[in-house]
Amino acid sequence: MYQLHLFNLIIPFNYQKPIYEGFILINTKNGKIIKIGSQNDVFFINTSADYEIYRHKNSICLPGFINNHIHLAYKNNYVIAKPNQQIEWLKNLIKTSRNWPEEDKQEIIKNNIQNCLKNGITFIFENTPFGKITATEITKSPYKNNSLIGLEVFGNSEEQSQFIFEKAIDNLNQLEVEFKDLNFTLSPHSIYSVGSSLLKKLMQWAKTNNKILALHLAEFNFELELLEKNYLNPDLKEFFEFLQVSSPELKNNSSQSTMQYLLNLATELENTDLLKNFLLIHFILTTDKDLEIAQRFGLGIVSCPQSNLFLQNGLPDYKNWLKYNLPFSFGTDSLASNFDFDFLNQLKNIYWLLNCQLSAQNLFETITSIPAKQLKLEAEVGSLEENKKANFIHFELKPENIAEIKSLGEQDLYTWLLINLNTNLIKQVFIESKPIV
Numbered sequence: 001m002y003q004l005h006l007f008n009l010i011i012p013f014n015y016q017k018p019i020y021e022g023f024i025l026i027n028t029k030n031g032k033i034i035k036i037g038s039q040n041d042v043f044f045i046n047t048s049a050d051y052e053i054y055r056h057k058n059s060i061c062l063p064g065f066i067n068n069h070i071h072l073a074y075k076n077n078y079v080i081a082k083p084n085q086q087i088e089w090l091k092n093l094i095k096t097s098r099n100w101p102e103e104d105k106q107e108i109i110k111n112n113i114q115n116c117l118k119n120g121i122t123f124i125f126e127n128t129p130f131g132k133i134t135a136t137e138i139t140k141s142p143y144k145n146n147s148l149i150g151l152e153v154f155g156n157s158e159e160q161s162q163f164i165f166e167k168a169i170d171n172l173n174q175l176e177v178e179f180k181d182l183n184f185t186l187s188p189h190s191i192y193s194v195g196s197s198l199l200k201k202l203m204q205w206a207k208t209n210n211k212i213l214a215l216h217l218a219e220f221n222f223e224l225e226l227l228e229k230n231y232l233n234p235d236l237k238e239f240f241e242f243l244q245v246s247s248p249e250l251k252n253n254s255s256q257s258t259m260q261y262l263l264n265l266a267t268e269l270e271n272t273d274l275l276k277n278f279l280l281i282h283f284i285l286t287t288d289k290d291l292e293i294a295q296r297f298g299l300g301i302v303s304c305p306q307s308n309l310f311l312q313n314g315l316p317d318y319k320n321w322l323k324y325n326l327p328f329s330f331g332t333d334s335l336a337s338n339f340d341f342d343f344l345n346q347l348k349n350i351y352w353l354l355n356c357q358l359s360a361q362n363l364f365e366t367i368t369s370i371p372a373k374q375l376k377l378e379a380e381v382g383s384l385e386e387n388k389k390a391n392f393i394h395f396e397l398k399p400e401n402i403a404e405i406k407s408l409g410e411q412d413l414y415t416w417l418l419i420n421l422n423t424n425l426i427k428q429v430f431i432e433s434k435p436i437v
């Protein structure tokens with residue numbers, strides 16, 4: 001009924017200090033942490049048969065990582081986006097993926113789930129146009145109670161906005177009935193694939209139902225051209241014709257930035273608080289004005305740097321995000337625009353890229369406590385604390401490593417972990433107390 005895990009070092013996060021020679025006591029019935037602390041305090045543990053004791057040698061324990069943006073139903077189709085030819089890449093992705101039979105899609109989703117798990121990811125925010133297939137696979141996996149599924153909504157047609165909105169709600173309601181344990185929301189795909197009337201309806205729906213709207217924003221140049229120059233790229237027009245759906249509307253109030261556009265929609269609805277439900281995905285091609293609006297309304301940002309590089313969109317201006325004090329988390333996006341789900345590697349690269357301006361501790365928080373807050377799930381996941389889920393990663397190191405880190409101060413310890421931990425050192429991953437890797 002109880003598990004007692006003993007580690008040489010536990011990093012709980014969320015403003016708590018690292019614990020050397022620590023323990024985590026878990027109630028296996030509900031998969032939650034009962035108590036966490038130093039082994040010096042474990043005087044209350046007796047040899048009762050109710051306890052399973054795990055003494056992990058040369059071990060470090062971290063909270064499981066949160067992947068705040070992924071699309072499980074895609075795989076790498078080995079099409080590299082060339083600069084300014086991202087529309088071609090999008091077209092290729094849709095062309096190939098729409099022809100995959102259901103069994104192939106299931107296989108791809110299953111593989112991606114396994115891949116995430118072995119990288120220490122214990123919670124995912126999945127975004128998909130294939131709600132039912134994805135929900136079926138997630139429900140069979142450890143992500144069943146550890147995911148949010150955003151059902152992607154597309155539709156530029158003004159006349160059909162009410163119809164598309166109702167269809168999306170119907171789909172959501174049906175899936176909620178069929179998959180009672182799963183959590184769903186609606187994800188408006190982007191401002192070039194969702195018309196303003198439809199987006200406004202989704203904004204009101206999210207506010208009423210306290211839901212998060214993940215929106216790909218300021219990712220591509222053609223998106224900005226549409227907003228700022230009122231210019232519809234002919235390739236984009238051709239792309240929507242190929243899909244046999246309406247092309248993006250020209251945004252008549254030209255020379256506006258992406259955030260100003262969203263703010264205008266909220267203002268038209270006479271409630272600027274409607275902005276607060278957005279989670280901004282990518283947010284690369286931004287102005288200071290965008291950052292200022294994001295800061296004013298306390299919006300969450302999810303960065304997917306590997307995908308941004310893959311698609312030749314460049315990287316976000318992280319240093320400016322720091323200046324505006326914008327909290328951000330990380331996602332992997334799909335394997336169509338990425339080669340792995342390895343957050344540890346990604347964090348290292350960002351650390352060097354930012355000339356160490358973001359501390360190692362802050363970087364670890366971008367895949368643990370910060371996304372948990374953005375998803376309003378900080379009471380359940382994102383750090384190792386009493387009453388939270390026992391979602392954690394067990395790293396096994398060499399004995400000399402353990403001796404070495406004991407002499408480090410707190411910040412140096414985080415830096416050491418950032419530089420030295422890698423996925424090969426992951427021995428086990430636990431979700432709600434169950435070992436899944």
Ligand SMILES: [Zn+2]
Pocket residue numbers: 069070071127216281333334
């Ligand atoms: Zn995406």
